[in-house]
Amino acid sequence: MADFTMEKGADGVAVITWDLPGKSMNVLTMQGAQELSDLIDDALADDAVKGVVITSGKDTMAGGMDLNVLQGMKQQGAEGVFEGVMTLHHLLRKIERAGMDPKTNKGGKPIAAAVPGTAMGIGLELPLACHRIFVADNPKAKLGLPEIQVGIFPGAGGTTRLVRKLGVMMAAPFLLQAKMSDPTAAKKAGIVDEVLADPVAAAKEWVLSGPAIVKPWDEKGYKMPGGAPYHPAGFQTFVGANAMINAETWGAFPAAKALLSAVYEGAQVPFDTALKIEARWFTSVIMNPSSGAMIRSLFLNKEALEKGANRPEAPDQRVKKLGVMGAGMMGAGIALVSAQAGMEVVLIDQKQEAADKGKAYTESYFDKGIKRGKATEEKKAEVLGRITATTDYDALKGCDLIIEAVFEDPGVKAEVTKNVEAVVGEDCIYASNTSTLPISDLAKASKRPEQFIGIHFFSPVEKMLLVEIIKGKETGSRAVAKALDYVRQIRKTPIVVNDARFFYANRCIIPYINEGVRMVGEGVEPALVDNAARMLGFPVGPLQLNDETSIDLGVKIAKATKAALGNAYDGGAADDVLFWLYDAGRLGRKSNAGYYDYDEKGKRLGIFEGIREKFGTRDTEQPEVDEVQDRLMFSQVLEAVRALEEGVLEDIREGDVGAILGWGFAPWSGGPFSWLDIIGADEAVKRCDRLTEKFGARFEAPKLLREMAEKGQTFYGRFGEQAKAA
Numbered sequence: 171m172a173d174f175t176m177e178k179g180a181d182g183v184a185v186i187t188w189d190l191p192g193k194s195m196n197v198l199t200m201q202g203a204q205e206l207s208d209l210i211d212d213a214l215a216d217d218a219v220k221g222v223v224i225t226s227g228k229d230t231m232a233g234g235m236d237l238n239v240l241q242g243m244k245q246q247g248a249e250g251v252f253e254g255v256m257t258l259h260h261l262l263r264k265i266e267r268a269g270m271d272p273k274t275n276k277g278g279k280p281i282a283a284a285v286p287g288t289a290m291g292i293g294l295e296l297p298l299a300c301h302r303i304f305v306a307d308n309p310k311a312k313l314g315l316p317e318i319q320v321g322i323f324p325g326a327g328g329t330t331r332l333v334r335k336l337g338v339m340m341a342a343p344f345l346l347q348a349k350m351s352d353p354t355a356a357k358k359a360g361i362v363d364e365v366l367a368d369p370v371a372a373a374k375e376w377v378l379s380g381p382a383i384v385k386p387w388d389e390k391g392y393k394m395p396g397g398a399p400y401h402p403a404g405f406q407t408f409v410g411a412n413a414m415i416n417a418e419t420w421g422a423f424p425a426a427k428a429l430l431s432a433v434y435e436g437a438q439v440p441f442d443t444a445l446k447i448e449a450r451w452f453t454s455v456i457m458n459p460s461s462g463a464m465i466r467s468l469f470l471n472k473e474a475l476e477k478g479a480n481r482p483e484a485p486d487q488r489v490k491k492l493g494v495m496g497a498g499m500m501g502a503g504i505a506l507v508s509a510q511a512g513m514e515v516v517l518i519d520q521k522q523e524a525a526d527k528g529k530a531y532t533e534s535y536f537d538k539g540i541k542r543g544k545a546t547e548e549k550k551a552e553v554l555g556r557i558t559a560t561t562d563y564d565a566l567k568g569c570d571l572i573i574e575a576v577f578e579d580p581g582v583k584a585e586v587t588k589n590v591e592a593v594v595g596e597d598c599i600y601a602s603n604t605s606t607l608p609i610s611d612l613a614k615a616s617k618r619p620e621q622f623i624g625i626h627f628f629s630p631v632e633k634m635l636l637v638e639i640i641k642g643k644e645t646g647s648r649a650v651a652k653a654l655d656y657v658r659q660i661r662k663t664p665i666v667v668n669d670a671r672f673f674y675a676n677r678c679i680i681p682y683i684n685e686g687v688r689m690v691g692e693g694v695e696p697a698l699v700d701n702a703a704r705m706l707g708f709p710v711g712p713l714q715l716n717d718e719t720s721i722d723l724g725v726k727i728a729k730a731t732k733a734a735l736g737n738a739y740d741g742g743a744a745d746d747v748l749f750w751l752y753d754a755g756r757l758g759r760k761s762n763a764g765y766y767d768y769d770e771k772g773k774r775l776g777i778f779e780g781i782r783e784k785f786g787t788r789d790t791e792q793p794e795v796d797e798v799q800d801r802l803m804f805s806q807v808l809e810a811v812r813a814l815e816e817g818v819l820e821d822i823r824e825g826d827v828g829a830i831l832g833w834g835f836a837p838w839s840g841g842p843f844s845w846l847d848i849i850g851a852d853e854a855v856k857r858c859d860r861l862t863e864k865f866g867a868r869f870e871a872p873k874l875l876r877e878m879a880e881k882g883q884t885f886y887g888r889f890g891e892q893a894k895a896a
Contacts, residue, residue: 176209182220183374186214189227190212196232198292200239200254207261214269215281221377224265224300225284225370230311232293235626235758236335237465244456251456255449258292260324262299263445266385275384275872279666282373287311291348294361295328298335300378301383303362304369306352310799313361315349321464322428327451330444332434336360337395342890345433346426368743385440398437408732422707423838459848461806463840466886467830468615471823472663480666481823485876488659489513493569493594494585496576497528500603503631504573505531507660509556516558516565519804525559532557532820535632538831570595571656573625575603583607599710600650601625605676606727609642609669620646624654626673628832636831639666640673665824669679672733674825675832677818679867680727682833683719684744685713689798693790696765696777702798707836712802714774715833716748717764721757724748740868749782800857803845804869808841808858815874822889839858851879 171192173374186209190196191665213219226232243254270278283297285305294313297303305313305385315332317893323329324345332341335609340359343349366372386392406789432451438442490513494505497519505517507529519525540546558565560687566572572590576582583602590600601833602612602622613622624640637660639653650666657664667674686699690713700711716724716737725748732739750765751757767775782788810829826841839845846854856875861869873881878888 172205173199174205174209176213178219179215179374181374181378182218182224182528182879183336183377184209184216184219185370185461186210186213186222186224187222187227187372188232188717191839195230196226196228196293196507196525197234197236198232198296199236199301200241200242203258203261207264209229210261210264212243219281221277221282222268222379223282223284223370225373226286228286230287230293231283231285231289231292231297233288234291234293234316234324237469240456240465243820244462248453252449252455255325257454259445259449262296262327264295266299266301266496267388268383275388278383279379279869280377280383282377283371284369285311285313285891286369287624289313290578291324292326294323295326295331295795297362298328298331300384301381301385302373304363304364304366304373304376305356305362305518306369307365307367309352309354311353312350313353313356314348315344316350317423317890318429319344319348320468321423321425321461322455323425323432323695324451324457325448329429330436330441330448332361334392334394334441337397338433338437340753344803345429354519358430367451394437405815420588420701420704420707422836424460424703425455425572428452430498436652448618451855459746460838460840463844463848464838464851466846467823467826467840468837472827472831475665475827476658476663478658479823482647482650486647487599487652487655489571489650489652489656491569491571492516492656493518493572493592495572495574497525498575499531500627500629500631501573501575502528503629504575504603504653505529505557506535506553507632507662509553511659511661512556513659514558516560516569518560518565520561520606522561525561529557531555551833552619552658562734563589564591566590568595569598571652572598572600573603574601575627578604578607580607580612583612587612587615587622594874597621599623599649601649603627606672606730608671609640609645613642613644619644621649623649624673625653626675628675634831636828637662637664638675638828638832640669641666642669663827665828666821667813667819667824670813670816670818674810674813674818674828677813678806678829678835679715679833681805681809682714682802683712683724685801687716687724688742688744688746689801690781691747692787693786693791694798696781697791698792698798699802702795703802705795706799706803707838708802713765717766719758720760721748721764737806740866747781747785754780756831759801765795800861801865801869803836804854804858804861807842807846807854808869808872808875811846811872811875814843817871822885835873838870846875847884847886851875851883856880 173190174186174188176186177186188196214221217317243251265281268278268281281300282302282304285297286313287308289307296317315328317323329345332344351359356362357365364372428451432448436447491510493516494501495518507514509515517525517528519528535546536550562736572594574583574586576586599621600616603625607628609624613619616622622642623645625636626640628634628636637657641650654664672680689699690696700713702713730750736756756763759768759771761773762768765778765781767778769775810825814825818851819825822843826843829835829841830837835841855871858869858871
């Protein structure tokens with residue numbers, strides 16, 4: 171079956187319909203590109219055809235390029251990528267020129283795009299090559315160019331066309347920040363031309379009206395909106411764009427720099443030359459290991475996990491009625507996202523006032539959305555109507571899943587478990603939202619440990635994309651399936667790990683924070699520590715992260731770890747800093763005082779000068795940035811390897827996706843295992859040996875990593891994209 175078909179009407183309009191067989195959303199394949207090219211040739215050569223309308227047979231236009239196409243190009247090397255991209259450029263340029271005389275810009279046939287719904291990536295780049303874009307009036311539709319989020323940039327002319335259409339400054343949010351717009355906002359921005367109920371009918375009418383079809387950049391005397399690079403205004407625009415990119419990426423993301431290079435260089439030459447420049451920079455990005463790693467982790471692996479790649483065989487376990495124990499910040503957030511997903515929610519706390527406050531969190535969330543035009547009073551009432559805030563345990567009857575989110579105290583959690591199980595049915599699955607307490611130990615309070623599981627949310631629940639599911643020693647497969655189905659309902663990404671101290675995410679986050687704090691205790695300049703992390707692509711440095719999570723929590727974890735590990739505990743210089751801040755009452759952002767100083771509104775002002783005075787960072791010879799970065803990276807990735815080695819992680823995909831979504835691990839790298847594959851196991855071991863010799867045993871290469879170095883293996887080569895570590 172064909173991806174594209176064409177129907178020539180008696181009115182002289184040829185309608186080309188994109189409808190990829192067997193898929194809910196169109197993606198462009200090379201077969202489809204060739205079919206579209208042939209149909210355009212047919213329509214342009216047919217004297218009976220007065221114009222063309224390109225539309226979709228689905229309720230969306232397209233979700234982007236088939237990533238297998240990019241992978242196929244990459245296997246042919248840089249030349250294969252460049253030629254493949256130029257093939258797309260020739261196709262879209264054929265549509266754009268539509269048979270016009272190249273010397274006079276006369277003749278040609280109008281080609282309009284009729285977009286029925288969401289159009290992303292090539293789904294928008296194709297309409298941008300048409301002469302007018304008509305979009306269905308659907309506020310739920312999203313239009314945009316999200317490529318930068320997976321380590322590439324719009325490489326089928328989208329970058330060049332959008333900049334020439336809007337100007338660099340106006341195009342920047344859509345290209346560099348992957349800003350998505352509904353149809354009305356897209357029209358206001360100048361991306362599309364018309365928003366109406368029937369885009370196909372309107373497109374046909376326009377095509378038959380005999381419109382002018384020459385694009386502005388093909389006209390003589392064209393001037394780029396906002397000015398070209400050599401124009402004073404344009405020069406300032408590029409200075410600002412450079413500053414914006416470096417402020418957001420700290421130079422860590424190759425695609426952003428390549429995109430701006432393509433824009434800057436392309437803006438100084440004719441349009442067709444600009445397309446070649448765009449193709450060269452796109453090729454450079456595709457051949458960079460970063461893009462492949464990001465696409466694999468943030469698209470392929472993430473999508474596989476969300477679709478249940480590691481779900482055990484079990485009947486449908488979607489949740490109908492959810493009980494949430496504890497109406498604090500976490501419980502309130504869980505209630506919000508669950509009610510949004512259509513579940514009936516019972517929110518319980520010890521006091522009615524606390525339960526009501528937890529429900530009010532949802533009300534406040536929607537009030538903010540209404541002010542921004544992102545929600546309605548009707549939707550707010552509908553979601554609030556699903557939440558029952560109460561102190562009465564009997565309201566839990568009929569629940570098929572309980573999520574406990576009470577204080578992190580084993581005794582309190584045990585009491586709640588027993589009280590809940592006295593009310594709910596025997597089939598009800600019980601989950602604890604804990605970040606540190608072992609699930610196997612908490613399950614001892616349950617009469618049905620096979621139905622007891624951990625569901626660890628990250629804060630704030632409504633914003634964080636990852637949910638960590640923890641299997642206790644006796645957790646059964648139905649409990650795992652229930653947790654996975656629930657996470658899918660609330661549209662988040664799950665990873666499933668086995669029970670161990672700190673599970674997976676916190677196991678890696680804590681050493682990252684500790685290593686940064688330890689360096690400060692050794693006299694390393696605090697700004698160097700946090701900025702080195704930002705230059706690696708982390709959203710926040712370890713010191714700022716410790717301020718956000720609170721110093722007192724860090725002290726609590728340090729004390730608990732020391733009690734658990736005894737003589738094996740090595741707090742070192744990190745504890746010196748941590749306990750000194752704690753004793754001084756500097757508890758982080760919540761007290762407006764931590765590693766950083768804050769104003770009365772909580773805005774960071776700069777590093778607390780007292781740290782420099784206490785730990786002599788101004789008098790200490792400072793290390794090279796590379797050494798600081800290696801300490802920060804290996805403190806995390808070695809824990810990830812150990813988690814795999816010990817069976818806490820069963821799937822390296824979960825390790826990579828979980829790291830990026832859970833704590834923002836250098837997204838450009840694709841995650842800890844992808845990063846180790848990029849630098850190579852042999853190089854990783856060499857760096858570990860250097861760090862071990864200088865800083866101690868915590869940097870010793872795990873046996874697994876050393877073995878892989880000796881055999882010349884990679885993680886994705888050894889364990890595969892679907893294989894288990896076991």
